[in-house]
Amino acid sequence: MISESQVSHLVAELYARAMIDIPKDVEDALRAMHESETSEWSHEVLGGLVDNLQVARERRLVICQDNGVNAHYVRYGTGAVFQGDWREAFAGGVRRATQEVPLRPTAVDPITRENREDNTARGVPLIDVEMISGADWIEITTVPKGFGSENMSQLAMLNPSDGLDGVKQFVLEAVVTAGGRPCPPVVLGVGVGGTFEKVALMAKKAAVLRRIGDRHPEAHIAELEIELLTRVNALGIGPFGLGGDTTAMDVHIEYAGTHIAGNPVAVNFQCWPARAATARIYNDGRIERLIDGEWLKDKWSGKQDSPALAASAIE
């Protein structure tokens, strides 16, 4: 049995870890980009990013002052047994991390702008749950999603006649419009197909859950990811919009079937530290900390969606 307090402790730990120690794949990508960047000042700035990782880790300081809106992506085994208040487990963890790290209180009521000063609000923590057949664990990935990048998100219900070219054009336009504001080098998440909310969620998961260098399991989508990555970096926007070779660390695409009359596309940006921390908690209380993102490979192939949504809309 997994208790509310176990989950709460874990969420506090994950939120803190995500804020201080970034995933290894991101660090490797940043170091490689720092090496290869040809624009002088962008090289300098990338050096600053790399130094920052070290200082944050050594002195237990947050990597970036924006702890974002806290979002938690949960894979919930059908064999897992949880006891307690599910939402309170997450809210309690977030409150504790906010106080102990400490973190800026960035969650507000959108109408009154009231701030509870603990990073919770109506609907926050954001919790997304996916059921996993047969598993006896609950797996949580905590993502502090910064709003410099989130504000640059775009969604369009394109026409089927706009085709795949229209989708590509939309993505590239979004990157140019965003410029340096989403804190590049970014991870670009692209959702294609589905419905209004589905396409946004796919773009978000593509941006924040898949790891750098991870390719979509279907060859034609993987090719599209590489094409877009090449074309995005050819735009020359560079780190923080200063110009240079490194605008995106990666482009990830997720897709789902859509309606014959539809061609939805969404773009979400994840800022340079691409923060996330993951752990799995088993029924027997065991906790497995999944740090370097390796495990995430092939986890978000869209294969766990319903068969009705499995066909590609853009073939």
Next chain:
Amino acid sequence: MLRRLRFRGMIGKGGMSVQTLEAMQEVGCVYLLVPSISAVLTTKVKDVKEAYWEDLLGEAIFGIEVEAFGPLVVAMDAHGNSLFEDVTRAAREKLQRSTARDELDSGAAT
């Protein structure tokens, strides 16, 4: 605000509007980009001198004393130049050229 207070430099990320760029020319002010590296920046703060509007919580204003704060890049200068604008204009031109190529390609295919 810039015209009223006539400060000579600002530090931020993402840049400022064309209107601000105009005011920066009048006043003689530069915009310095700082990457979002709060851990490094924290180590450069020597003293917190003053605090204003603390009710704004995370958006309160602090007067701080810093040493070797950065890296900073002059991204908008006092002569009306904006690196952001230059980079975005170049990116837009590149995008238009590559779109035109796309259309040519798909035209050739049909």
